[in-house]
Amino acid sequence: MSPKGANPVPWDHTELSVGEVAARSGVSVSALHFYERQGLITSRRTAGNQRRYRRDVLRRVAFVRVSQRVGVPLARIAEALSTLPDDRAPSVRDWERLSRTWRTELDARIAQLQRLRDDLTDCIGCGCLSLSRCVLANPRDEMGEEGPGPRRLLVDEPG
Amino acid sequence: MSPKGANPVPWDHTELSVGEVAARSGVSVSALHFYERQGLITSRRTAGNQRRYRRDVLRRVAFVRVSQRVGVPLARIAEALSTLPDDRAPSVRDWERLSRTWRTELDARIAQLQRLRDDLTDCIGCGCLSLSRCVLANPRDEMGEEGPGPRRLLVDEPG
DNA sequence: GTTGAACCTCGACTCCAGTTGAGGTCAAGG
DNA sequence: CCTTGACCTCAACTGGAGTCGAGGTTCAAC
Numbered sequence: 001m002s003p004k005g006a007n008p009v010p011w012d013h014t015e016l017s018v019g020e021v022a023a024r025s026g027v028s029v030s031a032l033h034f035y036e037r038q039g040l041i042t043s044r045r046t047a048g049n050q051r052r053y054r055r056d057v058l059r060r061v062a063f064v065r066v067s068q069r070v071g072v073p074l075a076r077i078a079e080a081l082s083t084l085p086d087d088r089a090p091s092v093r094d095w096e097r098l099s100r101t102w103r104t105e106l107d108a109r110i111a112q113l114q115r116l117r118d119d120l121t122d123c124i125g126c127g128c129l130s131l132s133r134c135v136l137a138n139p140r141d142e143m144g145e146e147g148p149g150p151r152r153l154l155v156d157e158p159g
Numbered sequence: 160m161s162p163k164g165a166n167p168v169p170w171d172h173t174e175l176s177v178g179e180v181a182a183r184s185g186v187s188v189s190a191l192h193f194y195e196r197q198g199l200i201t202s203r204r205t206a207g208n209q210r211r212y213r214r215d216v217l218r219r220v221a222f223v224r225v226s227q228r229v230g231v232p233l234a235r236i237a238e239a240l241s242t243l244p245d246d247r248a249p250s251v252r253d254w255e256r257l258s259r260t261w262r263t264e265l266d267a268r269i270a271q272l273q274r275l276r277d278d279l280t281d282c283i284g285c286g287c288l289s290l291s292r293c294v295l296a297n298p299r300d301e302m303g304e305e306g307p308g309p310r311r312l313l314v315d316e317p318g
Numbered sequence: 319g320t321t322g323a324a325c326c327t328c329g330a331c332t333c334c335a336g337t338t339g340a341g342g343t344c345a346a347g348g
Numbered sequence: 349c350c351t352t353g354a355c356c357t358c359a360a361c362t363g364g365a366g367t368c369g370a371g372g373t374t375c376a377a378c
Binding site: 187189190193194197205207208209227232233234 | 334335336337338343344345
């Protein structure tokens with residue numbers, strides 16, 4: 001990436017502009033602005049008020065994207081990232097710790113979907129979806145969890 | 160459920176009011192209105208403009224809730240439901256067919272999350288999240304899929 | 319010293335899956 | 349008759365994760 005074409009690397013070379021971070025991370029500039037507003041990443045400003053990022057912002061952004069794939073909302077990602085040191089660049093241990101948190105999360109989500117799949121398999125056999133007889137239609141698990149919607153599923157009276 | 164307490168059953172007894180459907184399905188009245196606007200369920204109206212539902216609306220609603228747990232957006236659920244007969248109540252075979260569709264979907268989602276988990280496990284070892292070296296940060300799979308966000312993740316140049 | 323790409327802020331808009339509230343109607347009991 | 353609770357419509361709002369555009373500035377090159 002020598003200075004030719006549309007995007008030569010200027011100044012310091014250790015710091016990155018928002019456009020460079022966008023190109024390298026695959027995240028749009030507007031999303032990076034947004035992440036900054038949400039406290040997921042931080043930047044220094046130049047004299048002319050332009051953002052300059054430390055190179056480890058790329059890992060932060062990568063971590064954000066991965067976490068989103070796991071299904072974690074930005075607010076919790078921000079929370080996790082806030083446990084990273086603010087001054088020094090995070091170490092391998094730091095990322096390891098964060099990744100481990102999500103593994104647990106992911107295991108739970110997979111287990112949940114597998115239960116759902118098993119129930120669904122049973123119900124393909126029974127074809128029921130009856131509110132009283134069907135595990136699927138009347139789940140006892142994960143009540144207050146997982147997004148908006150009704151907090152309870154009442155049972156159909158027998159008969 | 161004889162006529163006593165807060166909610167006696169009026170009129171026909173084979174048809175259900177919106178409040179009854181809400182109580183039996185666990186879905187709020189406002190959500191049922193919303194589902195109707197989205198074409199997920201339908202109702203007849205009384206002389207006084209009140210909704211009356213056929214009893215099989217309970218299965219439709221159950222199907223909607225289950226489908227949401229699978230992760231299918233309402234628009235696609237509506238699409239699936241639109242393949243049901245509009246006149247007669249759907250048969251066991253009908254529900255079976257629909258459920259089978261979601262099973263495939265669910266299998267794919269589970270497989271995807273399992274891949275993600277495996278990658279994450281590897282990355283806990285490597286602690287990398289480097290945009291070039293890490294499968295996690297740079298996935299080749301499921302590109303145009305799964306929600307909003309950037310459609311590509313560029314690679315970090317080597318070195 | 320001017321051009322043009324890249325940058326800045328701010329507010330408004332999108333989509334999804336609903337919820338909330340205002341203002342009005344319907345139906346049954348006392 | 350009047351009250352009460354369930355019902356009706358319609359519009360506006362929520363929240364999450366951004367996108368889009370207007371209007372203005374900075375910066376590197378020519």
